[in-house]
Amino acid sequence: MDNFIVSARKYRPQTFNTVVGQSHITTTLKNAIKNKQLAHAFLFCGPRGVGKTTCARILAKTINCENMQADGEACNVCDSCTSFNDGASLNIHELDAASNNSVDDIRTLTEQVRFSPQAGKYKVYIIDEVHMLSASAFNAFLKTLEEPPPYAIFILATTEKHKILPTILSRCQIFDFKRITPNDTVEHLQEICDKEKITSDKAALQVIAQKSEGCMRDALSILDKIVSFTNGELSYKNTLEHLNILDADYYFKLIEAMLDQDLATTLLLYDDINRKGFEGDLVLNGFAEFVRNLLVCRDEKIAGLLEVVDSFKDRYVATAQKVSPAWLISALNILNEAEINYKGARNKKLHAELTLIKLTYLSQAVELVNEAGVIKKKATDAVKPVAFKNIRPAIAEQSPAAGTAAALKKNQQAMDAKLIIESSLVEEEETPYSRKAAQPVTQSGKPVTGTAVAEISATTTPTLGALSKIRKQIAQKQTQANNTTLSLTGENLKEAWSRYIDKLVEQKNHSAVTNFKLAQLRITDNHSFEIVVESNIQQKFIEQERGTLIEHLQSFYNNRSLSYAIHIAEATDSGTPQERPLSSREQYLKMIEQYPMVKELKERLKLELDY
Known part of the structure; x- marks a missing residue:
């Protein structure tokens, strides 16, 4: 052989x-x-x-x-x-x-x-x-x-x-x-097939050229393997099976089911693919390449970047016109993220199915986003400008004609009435709805009648009620604040202090309770006092409670301007000597002074003391 x-x-x-x-x-x-x-x-x-x-x-x-x-x-x-x-x-x-x-x-x-x-x-x-x-x-x-x-x-x-x-x-x-282009690779493979008398499909040679990625040696090696596998018959189906490549027809069926939001068909198709032995990452990668080719087909300028089998090009172009660019770009992002996280997923099949479920309902998500954008735009367009108060224009004195004198006089009376009502809006302190509204009058003292009264009352009544309500609330708050403010004295300060200590006891904050009881209080003025402590540790415990303490005191006195300061008292010398612990040597000397036999025992036994 x-x-x-x-x-x-x-x-x-x-x-x-x-x-x-x-x-x-x-x-x-x-x-x-x-x-x-x-x-x-x-x-x-x-x-x-x-x-x-x-x-x-x-x-x-x-x-x-x-x-x-x-x-x-x-x-x-x-x-x-x-x-x-x-x-x-x-x-x-x-x-x-x-x-x-x-x-x-x-x-x-x-x-x-x-x-x-x-x-x-x-x-x-x-x-x-x-x-x-x-x-x-x-x-x-x-x-x-x-x-x-x-x-x-x-x-x-x-x-x-x-x-x-x-x-x-x-x-x-x-x-x-x-790199060698796919067309040059296909031509060279076809020449070899003709010399070796191998029956080959052009679609199969194109798949081999795409798989080799511009490497002629890889393309020839793939050709040898497929020819040995098929016994000299190089077909598109056998090539896909040998190279473990999923047929593009599955991808076309998947995207049709996704555009129709048919989840059952999508999952059944993936189950069929999975039964044929294709792993989830291979399906996700292949579908991402398929979506990329659809995106390329939409623009004639970059149609040359489409590297697919010639028999599928028309089908790619027809499918690309049915899908929006927003869907394609969003699908590429989802597939890319799913492919990156595939290795870390425990259940690989479930991870791939979740990705396909997201893509199935992606059209609905894109529509919701678009509708939200339209609603937001309409809401922005519907905003009205602030309505400012009309200012009475100055009217120059002139001698009107005899035919228009009555009309000008009527307009002047209406403007005078409106000006008086607007003035009353500023000066009004309290105008409840239940009170009977006064009849408007002009500057000359004559009442205004007709359509002017109806127009003025219709436009001003709600404004008067809302303004008076706000003024009434502010006045009530000021009155309450003035009436309930408690003056700062030594007795009520101790009471407020003891109440806060009771809160600390309920919170079981015993360290803070001890330091708060040791602190001394000293009033400086009507709105402030001092907390006198003996050490930095005591100061830190009180500082930790600053936020809740000041809120408690201000609510107790109903005084938001109440404040306090913490001071450390300087240690005073009392004049009395303080006892200090004896050292080891001093203890020994004191012991032998009281018991002389201890020294004799040490010398006879020749002991050495560690001091």
Whole structure:
């Protein structure tokens, strides 16, 4: 049985023209070879599986080709090319820096550089994963990399350019490889399927291209696995099953049920998905990507960002027109939060179901928010300006015509009556509704009759009642305050103090009770007094009760201006000596003075006292 070779190795490009998706780099290298403007050091950087090492090998083979083509490609016929294709070329040296990253490995490499090639023009040194070299290895490589022999060319390849020392970067010609687009990946996979006589659907190839995320090596590996799994039949259904990808048709059914707020259908669909072996985080992640694609479909400017199977594009666009952007953005926030918290949830299935329940009733929540915004706007629009009191305008004296004299006189009487009523509004002290309203009169003393009286009484009666009611309440409060204020005396102060101590006893605050009983009270004026204490500790206990104490005293005296201050009394010297405890030595001396035999006992036993 022939040895099986994976597609990534079997169909590795052998010329620059067969490299997929890196035309900006292959064109530059071919022109440099044709014009004989090769640099002595190259740095190929970019994502994994995009052709860095492949381009390095093609470059090494091409510059040593004996019959180079006019377009800068190798002939693949000469001895140098055939030995290279067979892996027997002595002019190419590959070093894996991931496992050979020490200073000794770099020194061994630099020692080999001294020897010129036995055949061909150049010796090419390819160092893969160069970012794995240690700092000392980089420093040992600097001099050789800066001034190599004319026949030596170094090609460094890495996926993490930011980890390489700037001194290395400045000595290399840098080429940035980009991810391979899905269209280029699909075309390359289709060519391989045609060569291998594999029956394939374009939708299946598009799913593989999306799953590989721009990495051609991953795409070829996935292709090999699916072909082995399906025995040469590459279909859309088999591809989804093998890659453990949920069919987009489920997502379309889910969003239709959510828009209809059909919770039963939503939960049944998720149960069907769960029975097929799809985990909750996979469903949440896939549905978030689905919602993102719907949001992209709504704008033609960013429709190019939609990376889905061609057969589903029209369905995406039709569904996106049914959903509002507010719903889509809110759904993305909910799904993102649910995916972040999924690992910490104990019941994974319940966590995913709660997220789907939120999305099912999300339309109702969005409508409520919109309605609340409209109501708030209407309430703001309905606010009326403050009605200020009308001021009587000044009327210039003039000689009216005979036909309008009666009308002007009638208006003047109405304005006079209104002015008198407004004046009475300011001067009125008490106007209960039960009192009979006086008939308005003009400045000349004549009563006002007709529509003017009705208008004035209708507009002023409620205002008079409300104003008089407020004035009456204020007057009552002032009278009560003046009548019930208790003057500050020594007897009632002791009574108020003892009442507060009783409250502390009820609260079982015995420490505060003791310090309050020891305090002395001294009145300073009619609205303040002093609390005299003996120590800082006593002061702190009283300070802790300051808020409730001052409220108790002010309510007792009905005086909001009542205040107090705390003073610490200075200790007075009474003149009597205070006893202090004796030290150990003093106790011993006093003991032997009273009992001399104790000293003799100590000396005979040769005891040492600890004092």
